[in-house]
Amino acid sequence: MSRVLITASELAESLQGQLPPRVLDCRARLGDRDAGLRLWEAGHVPGSLHLDLDRDLATEPGQCGRHPLPSSGDFAATLQRLGISPTVPVVVLDDMGGQLAAARAWWMLAVWAGHPDVRVLDGGLHAWQEEGGELVLGLEPLPEPSRWQPTFDGRACMSADDVFSGRELKLDARSEERFRGEAEPIDAVAGHIPGAVCRPSAANLTETGRFKAPETLDAELPHGEAIVAYCGSGVTACHNILAYAIAGRPKPRLYPGSWSEWIRDPSRPVARG
Structure with a gap:
């Protein structure tokens, strides 16, 4: 594991x-x-x-x-x-x-x-x-606060401008229907970032809802010299990044704004199909 x-x-x-x-x-x-x-x-x-x-x-x-x-x-x-x-x-x-x-x-x-x-x-x-684990009700006491001041890694993210001008492989975690622009239940514009490939986050899981074996993920996940992960709003994109980590592959960068930011600028191109 x-x-x-x-x-x-x-x-x-x-x-x-x-x-x-x-x-x-x-x-x-x-x-x-x-x-x-x-x-x-x-x-x-x-x-x-x-x-x-x-x-x-x-x-x-x-x-x-x-x-x-x-x-x-x-x-x-x-x-x-x-x-x-x-x-x-x-x-x-x-x-x-x-x-x-x-x-x-x-x-x-x-x-x-x-x-x-x-x-x-x-x-x-x-x-x-x-596994027989119990569930409980009610509030949980908050622990003693920490004083941790993390050093955040800004290189783990990409902006819309970086995605637009960069050569990274763009990996879309949404469903194939949303990627192709056939259905868009959430955002105002349907389609995907031009040049992107679709890897639905659900494809990382088995029928039991657990992650596929590392070797299976390694065989299925797209290859690229550099990869940026996106989705509708930067949430399920992280699932694809996690899948790369499970597979033992370099982790893609995240485009946090994802499709919901991309489409807010009408000058950014949109692809369908």
Whole structure:
């Protein structure tokens, strides 16, 4: 098992160990800003804290897309509030195979902020329950705040201008129908960035909602000298970046604004088909 993933049984064992991980529940639903908190309140892994896609992992939508990255200062404050530091292991989970929004949390913590020990629960909450893990109700006490001041890696991201002028392979994590412009349920314009290739994030998972084996991912994931990952709003794109890490391949950079930012400038080209 790649070190960026943890199984439900491994999580259960580690929670009983001398240095239990900080478990962050990242469940979310696009179009419903309060769904993640409601899901957490309805039952969560004991001791886990809610990490909100719209409020903690993004800032307000606007010209930079539907889920722009928060400022480094705001995200550092979130990590401090949750008592996270480099000496505290972190496990992130959701109920969508990592797509909403555990992979985004993993990327922000491990890749952008440089935390050395962040793992995604493979199979998410479903795997936890299948292993007999209990769910609890009620609020969890916040830990003692940390004083961690991460050194953020700006090179892990690309701007719209960089994507427009760069030669990186553009990897689109949306469904094939959205990529081809046949359906667009969320954004105002259908299609994709010219020259992009489609790798739906769901293709990284087996029918059980767990990640495919590293060798399978390595055989399936597109190759490129340099790759930039995007999607609708920079969330499921992180799932593809995580898949590259599981496969043992160099991690693509992230275009956080993604399609929802790209289409805000009518001078940027759009491809269909």
